[in-house]
Amino acid sequence: MIENRPLLKIFSHIILILGVIMVAFPLWVTFVASTHDATRMTELPLPLLPGSHFFENLDRVLFVGLYGGDASGMGYMLLNSTIMALMIAIGKIIISLLSAFAIVYFRFPFRMFFFWMIFLTLMLPVEVRILPTFEVVANLGMLDTYWGLTVPLIASATATFMFRQVFLTIPDEMLEAARIDGAGPLRFFKDILLPMSRTNIAALFVILFIYGWNQYLWPLLVTTDQSMYTVVMQIGNMLEAGEEAPQWHLIMMITLLAIIPPVLVVVAMQKLFVQGLTETEK
Amino acid sequence: MASVTLENLQKTYPNGFKAIHGVDVDIQDGEFLVLVGPSGCGKSTLLRMIAGLETITDGSLSIGGKAVNDLEPSKRDIAMVFQNYALYPHMTVYNNMAYGLKIMGLSKDEIDQRVKNAASILELTDEQLSRKPRQLSGGQRQRVAMGRAIVRKPSVFLFDEPLSNLDAKLRVQMRVEIKQLQESLGITSVYVTHDQVEAMTLGHRLMVLNAGNVEQLGTPLELYEKPASLFVAGFIGSPAMNILDATVAEDGKSVVIGTDTVLPVGANGVEGFDGKPVKLGIRPEHLEITPGAEGALPLTVTLVEHLGADTLLHGHFGNDKTDLTLRQSGTHLAKAGEVLPITITPNHIHLFDPETEKRIDF
Numbered sequence: 004m005i006e007n008r009p010l011l012k013i014f015s016h017i018i019l020i021l022g023v024i025m026v027a028f029p030l031w032v033t034f035v036a037s038t039h040d041a042t043r044m045t046e047l048p049l050p051l052l053p054g055s056h057f058f059e060n061l062d063r064v065l066f067v068g069l070y071g072g073d074a075s076g077m078g079y080m081l082l083n084s085t086i087m088a089l090m091i092a093i094g095k096i097i098i099s100l101l102s103a104f105a106i107v108y109f110r111f112p113f114r115m116f117f118f119w120m121i122f123l124t125l126m127l128p129v130e131v132r133i134l135p136t137f138e139v140v141a142n143l144g145m146l147d148t149y150w151g152l153t154v155p156l157i158a159s160a161t162a163t164f165m166f167r168q169v170f171l172t173i174p175d176e177m178l179e180a181a182r183i184d185g186a187g188p189l190r191f192f193k194d195i196l197l198p199m200s201r202t203n204i205a206a207l208f209v210i211l212f213i214y215g216w217n218q219y220l221w222p223l224l225v226t227t228d229q230s231m232y233t234v235v236m237q238i239g240n241m242l243e244a245g246e247e248a249p250q251w252h253l254i255m256m257i258t259l260l261a262i263i264p265p266v267l268v269v270v271a272m273q274k275l276f277v278q279g280l281t282e283t284e285k
Numbered sequence: 286m287a288s289v290t291l292e293n294l295q296k297t298y299p300n301g302f303k304a305i306h307g308v309d310v311d312i313q314d315g316e317f318l319v320l321v322g323p324s325g326c327g328k329s330t331l332l333r334m335i336a337g338l339e340t341i342t343d344g345s346l347s348i349g350g351k352a353v354n355d356l357e358p359s360k361r362d363i364a365m366v367f368q369n370y371a372l373y374p375h376m377t378v379y380n381n382m383a384y385g386l387k388i389m390g391l392s393k394d395e396i397d398q399r400v401k402n403a404a405s406i407l408e409l410t411d412e413q414l415s416r417k418p419r420q421l422s423g424g425q426r427q428r429v430a431m432g433r434a435i436v437r438k439p440s441v442f443l444f445d446e447p448l449s450n451l452d453a454k455l456r457v458q459m460r461v462e463i464k465q466l467q468e469s470l471g472i473t474s475v476y477v478t479h480d481q482v483e484a485m486t487l488g489h490r491l492m493v494l495n496a497g498n499v500e501q502l503g504t505p506l507e508l509y510e511k512p513a514s515l516f517v518a519g520f521i522g523s524p525a526m527n528i529l530d531a532t533v534a535e536d537g538k539s540v541v542i543g544t545d546t547v548l549p550v551g552a553n554g555v556e557g558f559d560g561k562p563v564k565l566g567i568r569p570e571h572l573e574i575t576p577g578a579e580g581a582l583p584l585t586v587t588l589v590e591h592l593g594a595d596t597l598l599h600g601h602f603g604n605d606k607t608d609l610t611l612r613q614s615g616t617h618l619a620k621a622g623e624v625l626p627i628t629i630t631p632n633h634i635h636l637f638d639p640e641t642e643k644r645i646d647f
Contacts, residue, residue, distance in 0.1 A: 195375075
């Protein structure tokens with residue numbers, strides 16, 4: 004902005020600070036709640052300053068479990084979630100890179116037909132086709148497996164479109180130069196297209212990792228074995244803990260744990276993420 | 286080294302548009318052929334057909350005596366320099382040049398030697414070799430694109446308007462470099478441009494294309510001195526040739542401009558056009574200001590352009606509204622509105638049939 008008006012500056016800062024508070028306050032409450040014991044969390048008013056039970060709660064959530072008996076720690080759920088999110092993100096990227104490559108660079112019969120078929124799947128998210136998809140996955144014997152958790156979520160029209168757009172911005176001469184250099188289609192894909200869409204792949208990875216991590220409905224449906232539960236499902240499960248009151252300090256602890264991996268991914272890939280979504284220089 | 290032979294080469298696009306209507310040319314070993322024409326005339330298409338980037342609908346193409354119609358570009362023993370350079374942005378300059386050689390399966394030493402050799406020909410430093418293309422200036426990128434062509438040691442170089450992305454000064458400099466490079470390497474080259482100055486200075490022979498047809502093929506001076514059609518006459522030479530309406534006298538020995546300017550034609554006159562209208566072409570540099578000469582035409586000057594070494598006078602003859610250009614060497618202090626006496630030198634005129642637009646020889 005070229006304008007330099009002190010009042011405007013103060014005003015915009017107030018708006019920004021309010022925005023930060025609105026986003027950060029629930030996170031703070033989550034953190035505070037995870038540091039108190041069960042009794043404190045049932046008393047009013049709710050605490051706004053951290054307590055002293057953080058490591059105790061952490062240990063309980065990760066290694067001990069909620070109730071005695073058959074309970075176990077929930078650390079493995081973080082691993083499940085990570086594997087599921089990674090498989091979904093990487094699988095989606097590979098499939099959509101290849102289909103975008105096919106659509107942009109090959110002239111095959113019914114090319115536009117397939118293009119529109121992919122387009123149509125935008126209208127069919129998992130929630131819409133959940134029963135038939137479940138049937139298919141069940142018949143394939145993929146219930147309670149990582150494949151069952153991820154395969155139905157891997158096909159992605161959005162990512163295919165994004166890569167299609169990326170490939171369309173790469174000048175045709177690049178392909179022609181590669182043809183004169185003697186590069187075949189796959190070599191061109193590997194040596195030229197992949198490196199040139201590196202930042203877009205990174206940006207998409209961040210988005211898709213979070214998408215995969217946040218999956219709730221589908222994992223709830225295809226997993227019955229507790230060892231396949233994901234951490235997001237578990238948050239839901241803990242809220243419906245039968246007759247007992249919800250154990251807010253533990254729920255908040257596991258919520259906190261569930262927030263961390265996506266944050267790490269975003270922070271680690273922030274630079275590539277921004278480049279991938281904004282950079283147009285080819 | 287190889288000759289390139291095009292026989293009745295044709296291109297029809299799937300939508301029925303005919304881009305190339307049969308081109309015949311025999312490009313000699315070591316020759317520099319320039320394809321020139323306005324945008325959309327098919328010159329780039331023709332070049333891309335030679336490269337193998339466009340399919341050939343009909344006719345035959347052979348490089349070094351071997352038919353290559355159905356060969357992949359990489360198998361045709363050619364190298365191409367693109368208008369926008371088409372350098373791989375994520376690779377260093379060195380790798381850009383080495384990429385094709387790696388695919389060829391050459392040894393590391395051989396690749397290194399070829400790249401270093403090309404770099405020294407093109408005066409690229411080691412430091413520049415390790416940079417990415419976007420860190421280079423336009424002229425340097427152009428050099429890298431040529432380096433990528435040189436390292437392949439091809440039989441034929443193909444240039445697709447390689448200088449049109451450069452600024453005017455650099456364009457002149459690179460033009461000279463391309464010419465020298467082609468002469469020292471002696472590699473057969475086909476060069477596409479829409480710039481007639483580039484075409485005239487670079488080519489051993491020029492092929493003027495118009496709407497997919499070959500208008501004329503010949504050396505630069507042949508095209509300048511004996512343009513085969515009105516199109517070539519207007520395209521070659523800058524500023525363009527002046528075209529006037531004229532009539533051939535009844536005896537065929539002279540042409541008449543307007544009513545009373547009579548110019549004798551050749552030694553024996555024109556045949557077959559007695560009393561008929563023709564188009565008369567005269568280059569701006571062949572119009573002379575001749576004060577007091579008999580039969581001089583009055584040129585009303587409308588605009589004066591000073592180029593330093595030359596002066597361009599724009600104007601028209603009397604009531605005839607056809608715009609004319611006159612080139613005078615040196616500075617000429619004529620002003621707009623002045624009327625100058627102009628003489629047309631008879632042995633520099635060109636005549637064209639107004640129906641077919643072809644040259645009338647005399």
